[in-house]
Amino acid sequence: MLPPRAYIFIGLNVVRALSIISLLLVFASSIFVLVNDVQAVNRSMSQPSSDMADCDYIEGSTVPNQPAGVFWAVVNRLLIIFQVVVLILAEVGWPSSFFAKYFPVLGPDFGLGALGIFQCLIGATILSHHVDDFTLVAAFFLFSLGCVNMFLGLFRERVKAKRALLSWREEGKSVLPLYGKGGDVRDLRPQFVRPAEEFVGGFFKGAKADEAEHGEKGLGFGRQGEKKAAQRGFFLNKPVGSLPRYAQQPRSAESSRAGSPEPPTFKSSKTAL
Known part of the structure; x- marks a missing residue:
């Protein structure tokens, strides 16, 4: 049976994988809608009709029938595509130094709350228009994953630390x-x-x-350091050298003693039979 942190690691990475999949679906659907809008605008311009004056949108597209409507519709889709690419890189975690410096809320030092807010904003922007079924499902899927990431953002940056793929190697x-x-x-x-x-x-x-x-620079433990310490009122006392009772005295110490009797010496003699 796996430890609890293993289940947490697997669950968080499953959420990350689903989030990347939803972003890829929105990326593909945005390109599809952009191409469809351009084709619809070309059809309406090639076949002018007086009935289009009363329409709010160009027929078969998400382009509003107003001054510069085509321009803002194209800019909207391009911005969505750019944001989706940035969010995919943030989910992958590469390059982490770039996000930590220029987009800190998407970097490793922040949680998933900001990521979830961006996903919900993109999903709500797409869902606020009449789109095809593929784009509708992709946007709703992204909005749902954004809500999950906002909930995980309540645990702050600990979530990213627990779901990191190299966390097991660093722990080992x-x-x-x-x-x-x-x-x-x-x-x-x-x-x-x-x-x-x-x-x-x-x-x-x-x-x-x-x-x-x-x-001043450090003078270490040498003579200069002792002089500097003595000027400040600090003195180092050397401990008195002592030996245990059972240790033998060195020869130099025995020879320096005055009037100390020499230890008796015993010589063995052999008697001849």
Whole structure:
């Protein structure tokens, strides 16, 4: 049986796959509607009729019968296609550095709420016009997935961290797991081995801050460091060297003792029979 976080990982990626499919369907339907509108406008211009003056839309198209209606209809479809392409790249997560810098709401540091809002706006824009069945189904599918992504956006950026395809590989590099109870993303490794933490770098930053504050470089633990510390009132006392009772005294210490009796020596003698 798989752990709970595995089901969460699979479910979130299923939602992502359905979202990409819905965006691809809207991309194809937008191109189809754009071509159909251009053909309808060409037919109406080749066969002028007085009845078109009372129509709100050009027959067989989504182009409004008003000044510059054709222009705005084409611009609308081109903007939808451009937005769909951007959202597909955001769902794939490439390039992440581009989104993190220029579109932060679609980058890895934000949740899925903004993505769901954009999908609902595109779906509502398409559904507000009279379109064919294929475009209608694609737009409704996109609007439904947008509502799901807005709900997942309530969990903020943790959703993207849990559905990342490389999260399992990154977790396998560490000895301790990256997930706590309930599937929450928590790095349980010590601070000095976390790549995101600056535990060790904080000491160097602190040293640089002291250097900038006092205008001096570190002198280390040598003679110069001791002199500088003595000027500030800090002194280092060397500990008195001592040996355990059962340890033998060095020869230099035994020879330096004055008046100490020499230890008796015993020589073995052999008696001849």
